[in-house]
Amino acid sequence: MDQQATVFVVDDDEAMRDSLAWLLESRGLKIACYASGEAFLAAYNPATPGCLVVDVRMPGISGTELHEKLKALNYDIPVIFITGHGDVPMAVRAVKRGAVDFLEKPFNDRDLLNTIEQSLEQDRANRERKSLNAGAANRLASLTAREREVMELVVAGKLNKIIADELGISIKTVEAHRAKVMEKVGVHSVAELVQIVMASKG
Structure with missing residues (x-):
């Protein structure tokens, strides 16, 4: 996995944030946790490579609303939803709108790590493509x-x-x-x- 990338975790449940932080850090991943979508948006720098693991249902900005806000800002960070049973239809709609995947709680650690690895690879490829496109545009200019x-x-x-x-x-x-x-x-x-x-x- 890309050691330079950051896995951003957004969940209002402190125990879930701590559990994910422990799991990801134990695999050598860099992690940044936020208790709300608002806090994440205030701190996020789109130049930072990585992916977002976000709870669907949160007070304030929900996970799906956060995903829509990121899309509206043209931030194409790969998004993985974690969801309770009742939120599955909402998560499925989000995947159709471009999210990488959704994992239903309680999820298997290996499934989460595999999905994060896939997301970080997607982000790396996206950034490489954008860099090539910008270089091409500069030469044509x-x-x-x-x-x-x-x-x-x-x-x-x-x-x-x-x-x-x-x-x-x-x-x-x-x-x-x-x-x-x-x-x-x-x-x-x-x-x-x-x-x-x-x-x-x-």
């Missing part, structure tokens, strides 16, 4: 307006002659722009260029 026009037509699979006709420039000028685009974006083939353009669009 260095292109001039004309280079971008040529690039869009190259990515659309058009031949240099067609691009020249469409833009009213010579084939040699298209070739020069095309070479400049490849150099600035740091790719060696049209296939790589297509990947970068797709990545920049997320």
